[in-house]
Amino acid sequence: MSTSPRPPGTPQSAAQSSGRHASDEVVEALVERARQGDLQAFNSLVARFQDGVYGLTLRMLGSPQPAEDATQEAFIRAWQRMETFRGGSFRSWLFTIAANQARDELRRRARRPAQSLDQARDDPDRPDLDPPGDEPSPETEAERQEMRAALEAALRTLPDDWREVVVLSDIHGLDYREVAQATGLQLGTVKSRLSRARARLREVIQDSRELSEAVERLGVRR
Amino acid sequence: MWWRRQASDPVPTPQEALDERLSAYLDDEVTDAERAEVEALLASDAGARAYLDDLQHLTSALASLEPVRAPRSFAIPAPTSSGAPAALRGVPGGVPGAGRLTAVLVRRMEWAMRASAAAAALLFVVALTYNPGDSGNSAGLVSTAGDGAALYAQQESAATAMAPGASDAPDAGAADARAPAHPDRTGEGVEDAAGGGAGVTGSEEPPSDAPADDGEMTTMMAPGDAATTDGTSDGDASRTDGVTAGTLQAGDPVDETPTFRSPESGTFDGASSSDGVGGIAPALGALAILLAVLSVMVARKDERSSPDRR
Structure with a gap:
């Protein structure tokens, strides 16, 4: 990825530009065709956004099979409701649907305490959350993998509602309004939850010297 | 101020309020007045600068986690000539509205079958106990x-x-x-x-x-x-x-x-026939069993194909 560290005060949308390019003219044209019932155009949108939507549901739910189900359901619902899309960021609209699906699953889990995130954490089928990378050196790749695994573990220590906000904002690059739209929260609540989630992650990272060093190296490198 | 909180949100402590301000400043989600306030604080408070630096590293590291590869394609299959697949119920471009209607009809048919099976079973019992000489x-x-x-x-x-x-x-x-x-x-x-x-x-x-x-x-x-x-x-x-x-x-x-x-x-021929092997009682019994089996099959099929099954 080519993003550079976000200097204080730099707009998030500019810093995490990878998520912003989805709302370009191509996407708008595909969305318009999909609204007319063009399934092929909609599936082009699916291909474009499925990694992000799956990543969101996977991080919210913590295990692959429920994430797959939620992702598929999110795309089906999006297709069913294309006519209700009123413009704006299609990606954040899609993430709203996906987050709702994942939240529904989390509520169902809450009613079935036996199936928890702890269980998902121990899931041997839990996939490696590594991104498809460039071709780094084996040493660098091993370091990154270790750091990412630790970060993912730290993320899973967060309460569900905090994790959702930090995933949408810091991993998927949605701005506060988009996060508020996706989660149905007030902007002030998004702001406070994100701040608390970051503070908690910072504590977790500081408790782990190796992770702290890895995060610092990564931050400087990026 | 455009910030609003949920009524259930806890009131932040002064430290949490400061952390929030720094976090929002990092994301450029502050007003001009707030930005000026934060920058004045950063100029005089080393702890605030260190905290902001930590947040910057953290958000950068988190951003590096994206993307995750989808394990498969989530494209929606095109409807076949025999009708929209289950996943496409009620979707535009499939058979508009028809899929959802089908789903409703199938569910109703399931209940109708169960009711019919119960009625047939009742008639079966009546037919068994009924005697023309009664x-x-x-x-x-x-x-x-x-x-x-x-x-x-x-x-x-x-x-x-x-x-x-x-x-x-x-x-x-x-x-x-x-x-x-x-x-x-x-x-x-x-x-x-x-x-x-x-x-x-x-x-x-x-x-x-x-x-x-x-x-x-x-x-x-x-x-x-x-x-x-x-x-x-x-x-x-x-x-x-x-x-x-x-x-x-x-x-x-x-x-x-x-x-x-x-x-x-x-x-009496008709009444007497209810006692025979080929009479109405076995037929009713068979009908009851058939309807019960059909209703179970419809229910299972609907369960498998429903996207809301979870």
Whole structure:
């Protein structure tokens, strides 16, 4: 990825530009065709956004099979409701649907305490959350993998509602309004939850010297 | 201020409020006044600068986690010529609205099948317990013929139900005696008794206060032969015949009711068929089982294909 560290005060949308390019003219044209019932155009949108939507549901739910189900359901619902899309960021609209699906699953889990995130954490089928990378050196790749695994573990220590906000904002690059739209929260609540989630992650990272060093190296490198 | 919080949000401590301000500043989600305030703080507070630096590293590291590869394509399959796939129920571009309607109809059909299965099962039980020689049924069938005929039919049932043990039962002769005009009456009685069972006989017991009037009985039995009439001279059967005869005197002609019961008339053929192997009872039973199996199959299919199954 080519993003550079976000200097204080730099707009998030500019810093995490990878998520912003989805709302370009191509996407708008595909969305318009999909609204007319063009399934092929909609599936082009699916291909474009499925990694992000799956990543969101996977991080919210913590295990692959429920994430797959939620992702598929999110795309089906999006297709069913294309006519209700009123413009704006299609990606954040899609993430709203996906987050709702994942939240529904989390509520169902809450009613079935036996199936928890702890269980998902121990899931041997839990996939490696590594991104498809460039071709780094084996040493660098091993370091990154270790750091990412630790970060993912730290993320899973967060309460569900905090994790959702930090995933949408810091991993998927949605701005506060988009996060508020996706989660149905007030902007002030998004702001406070994100701040608390970051503070908690910072504590977790500081408790782990190796992770702290890895995060610092990564931050400087990026 | 455009910031709003959920009513349930805890009130932040001063430190949490400062952290929030720095976090929002990092994301450029502050007003101009807030930005100026934060920058003044950063200029004078090393701890605030260190915290902001930590957040910057953290958000950068988190951003590096994206993207995750989807394990498969989540593209929606195109509808086939035979109809939209289950995943496309109610979607535009498939069969607009039809899929959702189909889903609703399938669910309703499932309930209709269950209700039909229950009804068929109930009818099956009724058909099993129903006996053409049953007093209730017989009375119902002959109700238009008058009370006398109805009671005669009751006695007819009682007699025919007891008929299979003709060599053992004391009233077997009475059964024979009342059917002189119908050569196959004994055979019919055996058939009815086999289907009706003992319960039918029990329900057809005459009132205990029924008078036993031999003379009237003889009158009623006039068409019969003397030998069989002698067989009814004692026990319950004798009193039963007395009731029958007495009632018949006040009612319709005796020979009309036996005609009603006659196999040749065809009146009873349909009712009698419920006792046969190929009759309505097995058919109802099979229907009940079939509907139950179908409803279960529909339910399972709907469960598998429903996207809301979780």
